[in-house]
Amino acid sequence: MAIKAPMLKPGDTIGIVTLGSPLDAQTINSRIEVLMQMGFKVKLGKHVYADNGFLASSALNRASDLMQMFADDEVTLILATRGGVGVSDILPYLDYAFIHDHPKIVSGFSDITALLQALYEYADLVCFNSLMLIDFRMTTPAYNFDQFFAATSTLQAPRLIQNPPEIPPTQSWIPGNVTGPIVGGNLTSFVGLLGTPFDVDTRGKILFLEETHEPVNTVYRYLSQLRLAGKFNDCIGIVMGECSNCEQAYGIDYGQLLYGFLMPLGKPLMTHLASSHGYFKASIPIGAIVNLNTYTNTLTVLETTVE
Numbered sequence: 001m002a003i004k005a006p007m008l009k010p011g012d013t014i015g016i017v018t019l020g021s022p023l024d025a026q027t028i029n030s031r032i033e034v035l036m037q038m039g040f041k042v043k044l045g046k047h048v049y050a051d052n053g054f055l056a057s058s059a060l061n062r063a064s065d066l067m068q069m070f071a072d073d074e075v076t077l078i079l080a081t082r083g084g085v086g087v088s089d090i091l092p093y094l095d096y097a098f099i100h101d102h103p104k105i106v107s108g109f110s111d112i113t114a115l116l117q118a119l120y121e122y123a124d125l126v127c128f129n130s131l132m133l134i135d136f137r138m139t140t141p142a143y144n145f146d147q148f149f150a151a152t153s154t155l156q157a158p159r160l161i162q163n164p165p166e167i168p169p170t171q172s173w174i175p176g177n178v179t180g181p182i183v184g185g186n187l188t189s190f191v192g193l194l195g196t197p198f199d200v201d202t203r204g205k206i207l208f209l210e211e212t213h214e215p216v217n218t219v220y221r222y223l224s225q226l227r228l229a230g231k232f233n234d235c236i237g238i239v240m241g242e243c244s245n246c247e248q249a250y251g252i253d254y255g256q257l258l259y260g261f262l263m264p265l266g267k268p269l270m271t272h273l274a275s276s277h278g279y280f281k282a283s284i285p286i287g288a289i290v291n292l293n294t295y296t297n298t299l300t301v302l303e304t305t306v307e
Contacts, residue, residue, distance in 0.1 A: 002126045002181070005103040006075070007306040008152045012076040013041040015069035015104075016133055019062050019083020020111045022051035023134065028081055034136045043075060055086045062086075063093035066115075070102050077152065080134045083110025087189070091115070091198050096122035105152050105306065107283075108132045108211075110278040113185030118198050120183065120287035126305050128152065129208070129276060130283035143274075144281045151283040153304050158291075159301040161282050163274045172294035176268030178237040179291045179302065182284060184208035186276065191222045194229050202235040206292050208284055209243025212277035216257050217249035223261055232272070236303040237268040237292040240298060241275030241282075251288050268294045 016028070018098045027238065035116065035155065050057035091114065100123040107128040116127040131140075131148045143164040151158055163169050181191050183205045184190060193199050212221055226232060240262070242244055243254040252260075259270050259302030270292060274280035285305040292299055 001289070001303070002120060002124050003100065003103055004126050004305060004307045005105045007155070008077050008105055010039050011041065013043055013074045015043050015045065015072065015078045016048055016081060017045040017062070017065045017069060018048045018056040018081045019066060019090060019115060020056065020087040021054055021082060022056040023081040025049050027134065031123065031133045031136045034138065036089040041256070043069070043072065043074040048081065054084065059086070059089035060093055063090035066090065067095060070099050070104055075104060077105040077107065078090050079133045080108040080112050082153060083112045083132065086109055086260065087111040088114040088192060088196070088198065091118045094118070099125060104252060107148070107152070109281070110186050111189050113189040114186060114193060114198065116286045117153065117183060117193065117200050121201065122197065126285050126287040128283055129286055130281065135281070141280055147281065147283040149205065151285055155304045157302065157304045159297045161273070161284070161301065164280050165169070166231065167274060167280060169271065170297060170299070171271045172269065172297040173263055173271065174269040175294050176237065176269060177291070177293045177295060178268050179289065180204050180206050180236050181287050182206045182208055182239070182290045183286060185210070185286070187211040187219065187222050190215070191225055196223065200231070202231045205235050206237040206239060206290055207235040208239045208241065209229065210243065210276045211246060212244045214243070214250050215247050215249045216254055219243060219246060219254065220257055220261065225250070232265050232267065238262060238265070238270070239273055239292060240271040243274045244277040244279040268292055270294060270297065270299060273299070
């Protein structure tokens with residue numbers, strides 16, 4: 001069973017780091033103001049405002065900022081400002097043994113997927129495919145905050161993950177009832193780890209995937225690559241999140257693609273979970289034990305995800 005970080009409590013300190021692409025200072029500062037209004041204290045990584053094209057700073061600088069947050073005893077939660085690209089660049093420079101011995105809550109999605117998977121695989125740490133700094137604004141749906149704080153600030157278990165009432169519920173296609181650690185995240189970032197030392201191990205795992213701003217034929221290409229790499233053979237169940245702003249291609253939309261591609265795999269399958277790049281964002285605890293029951297159309301986190 002993976003290790004868990006200490007629970008986030010009112011008044012705790014949040015470490016802010018930019019690990020991939022840059023985010024403008026005005027947005028960073030406005031989101032920090034919201035965190036402070038919530039009663040949290042904030043510490044900033046040295047390169048949080050850095051901007052060097054499509055990357056914030058060098059891989060070494062970004063990795064150093066992250067390691068400094070793990071080394072800071074005052075920091076409880078580490079929030080990435082955003083994803084973008086380049087997060088995988090920092091993975092070789094992290095001290096996973098140190099992280100294992102100094103666990104923190106780490107949250108993010110999009111390209112932060114690469115970091116979450118590496119922390120689970122190499123530091124055995126439960127992380128959260130959930131909010132980033134950019135999401136802490138007053139217009140963020142209450143559902144997103146409820147999901148985030150239920151996962152990081154309570155010892156609630158079991159915890160049912162379900163779509164908010166404002167949107168259609170999830171759909172279950174292949175009947176089954178499986179239990180295991182959940183892994184995955186953004187499809188593009190996941191595919192980008194194939195063939196590297198940080199390739200995601202799906203053996204005996206429930207695989208969660210979502211995507212954004214890709215035409216359906218590109219989503220097909222990525223799913224096909226995962227199939228060829230054996231990731232669908234190895235997993236015990238599949239949870240597909242939304243594909244926000246993903247245009248249909250050749251008359252095929254995202255739902256039709258999932259049905260045609262994933263149904264023949266014969267694995268318990270849930271689709272259209274509110275997540276990550278969607279307006280509503282469920283909090284998925286990467287590395288935690290979950291139950292996927294497609295007879296009852298439920299996804300349940302069976303263990304506490306913080307201590």
